[in-house]
Amino acid sequence: MSIPQKSRQYILPAGRKNGYKKLTITEVEVPKLKATEVLVKVHAASLQYRDLMIAYEHYDPCLAGREIVPGSDMAGEVIAVGQDVTDWKAGDRVCANFSPAHLHGDPTPATMAAALGAFEPGVLTEYRAFPAAGLVRIPKHFSYQQASTLPCAALTAFNALNGRANPIKAGDTVLILGTGGVSIFGLQFAVASGATVIATSSSDEKLKIADKLGAKHLINYRNAPDWEEEVLKITKDVGVDHVVEVGGRGTIYKSIKSVRIGGGVYVIGILSKGDFPQDIFRLILLRAAEVRGILIGSVAQFRDMVKLIEANPEKTTPVIDKVFKFEDGVAAFAHLESQKHVGKVVIQVSKD
Structure with a gap:
C-alpha cells in the first residue's frame, strides 16, 4: 500500500x-x-x-x-x-x-x-x-x-477485575451496573472467568441482553430503587466480591453496601447524580472495602486482555x-x- x-x-x-x-x-x-x-x-x-x-x-x-x-x-x-x-x-x-x-x-x-x-x-x-x-x-x-x-471500555473493565492483588476468579460474584460499554465488557469478562454476575438496569429490554450474555441475576432498579438490598438477598447477606461502579455520586453508597467485607468497588464513571452520604467513610471502614479508581490500563494489560478474549471467543464478542x-x-x-x-x-x- x-x-x-x-x-x-x-x-x-x-x-x-x-x-x-x-x-x-x-x-x-x-x-x-x-x-x-x-x-x-x-x-x-x-x-x-x-x-x-x-x-x-x-x-x-x-x-x-x-x-x-x-x-x-x-x-x-x-x-x-x-x-x-x-x-x-x-x-x-x-x-x-x-x-x-x-x-x-x-x-x-x-x-x-x-x-x-x-x-x-x-x-x-x-x-x-x-x-x-x-x-x-x-x-x-x-x-x-x-x-x-477495546482500548477504553474493555481495558477499563479488565483492569477493574484483574488489576490488583484480588483479581477475579471462578466462583466469585460480580455486580455490574448498567449496560454501557464498560459494564457490558465487565459482564463478559466476569462470565468468561467463571464468576456469577448480578446485572442492573432501568430497562427490562436491556436486562434481556444482559441475560443472553450470561448474567445470572437481573435487577431493574426502577422497580427496585433499594437495589443494594436485592443484592444482599441474592448473596444471603454476604455481599458481592466485585462491583463495577459506573454511576458515581448516585450509586457509590449502594455499591459499597453491596460489597462483601474485604471486597472491591472499582470506580469508573460519574454518570449519575445524588447526595453524598456523610457516613460513607464509616461504611467503607466497616466493609473493609477496596475502593479503587480506574484510569484505563497499560499496554501490558491490553496484551493480557487479548489472551483472555482469544481463549473465550464465544463469551467476549x-x-x-x-x-x-x-x-x-x-x-x-x-x-x-x-x-x-x-x-x-x-x-x-x-x-x-
Missing part, C-alpha cells in the same frame, strides 16, 4: 459552545514518520463518555479553548514503519493503547498527559502515526469494528449498538449522548 499524502480528520473547534455539534472534517498532511513510529490506516473508532465531556469542555479546564482532534479508541492497519521499528510490519492489525506511553504498571502524570483525544490528537482521522511501543495486536477473530471497542459512517460523526455523538445504546457506538473511518 502506498503512503498517502493527505488525511481527513475531525476537529472540535476552539471556542465551541455547542459541544460536538460543531464537529468538522478537515484535510491535513500525513506526517513524516519518526524512527520509532508506525503509520496506521484507521479503519474504525468507537466513542466513549469521555469524548462527550471533552466536546462540552467538562473534562479538564486546561483543555478549554483548544482545538482538538477527538477520539481515543481505534483499530487499524499498519501501512508503514519507522526505520528503527522491528515489532510491526505493513498489514499488521492493531489497536493503539488509550495512552501509548502507558506501557506497564500504574499510570503517571506523564502517561495520562499522553492520552489520545485530549492534549494529544485523537483517532478520528484516516491516518495517524503512533509510537510503536504503544500498539497492541487485535484478536485474530475480531473485525476492525469489534477491535475498536463486543456488543456494538450502532455503526455510523465517517461523515456522520455528529449523529454518532448524539446517539452516544442519548444513552439509549447498549454496548458501544462505532464510527467506520475507512473501508475494511
Whole structure:
C-alpha cells in the first residue's frame, strides 16, 4: 500500500459552545514518520463518555479553548514503519493503547498527559502515526469494528477485575451496573472467568441482553430503587466480591453496601447524580472495602486482555449498538449522548 499524502480528520473547534455539534472534517498532511513510529490506516473508532465531556469542555479546564482532534479508541492497519521499528510490519492489525506511553504498571502524570483525544490528537482521522511501543495486536477473530471497542471500555473493565492483588476468579460474584460499554465488557469478562454476575438496569429490554450474555441475576432498579438490598438477598447477606461502579455520586453508597467485607468497588464513571452520604467513610471502614479508581490500563494489560478474549471467543464478542459512517460523526455523538445504546457506538473511518 502506498503512503498517502493527505488525511481527513475531525476537529472540535476552539471556542465551541455547542459541544460536538460543531464537529468538522478537515484535510491535513500525513506526517513524516519518526524512527520509532508506525503509520496506521484507521479503519474504525468507537466513542466513549469521555469524548462527550471533552466536546462540552467538562473534562479538564486546561483543555478549554483548544482545538482538538477527538477520539481515543481505534483499530487499524499498519501501512508503514519507522526505520528503527522491528515489532510491526505493513498489514499488521492493531489497536493503539488509550495512552501509548502507558506501557506497564500504574499510570503517571506523564502517561495520562499522553492520552489520545485530549492534549494529544485523537483517532478520528484516516491516518495517524503512533509510537510503536504503544500498539497492541487485535484478536485474530475480531473485525476492525469489534477491535475498536477495546482500548477504553474493555481495558477499563479488565483492569477493574484483574488489576490488583484480588483479581477475579471462578466462583466469585460480580455486580455490574448498567449496560454501557464498560459494564457490558465487565459482564463478559466476569462470565468468561467463571464468576456469577448480578446485572442492573432501568430497562427490562436491556436486562434481556444482559441475560443472553450470561448474567445470572437481573435487577431493574426502577422497580427496585433499594437495589443494594436485592443484592444482599441474592448473596444471603454476604455481599458481592466485585462491583463495577459506573454511576458515581448516585450509586457509590449502594455499591459499597453491596460489597462483601474485604471486597472491591472499582470506580469508573460519574454518570449519575445524588447526595453524598456523610457516613460513607464509616461504611467503607466497616466493609473493609477496596475502593479503587480506574484510569484505563497499560499496554501490558491490553496484551493480557487479548489472551483472555482469544481463549473465550464465544463469551467476549463486543456488543456494538450502532455503526455510523465517517461523515456522520455528529449523529454518532448524539446517539452516544442519548444513552439509549447498549454496548458501544462505532464510527467506520475507512473501508475494511
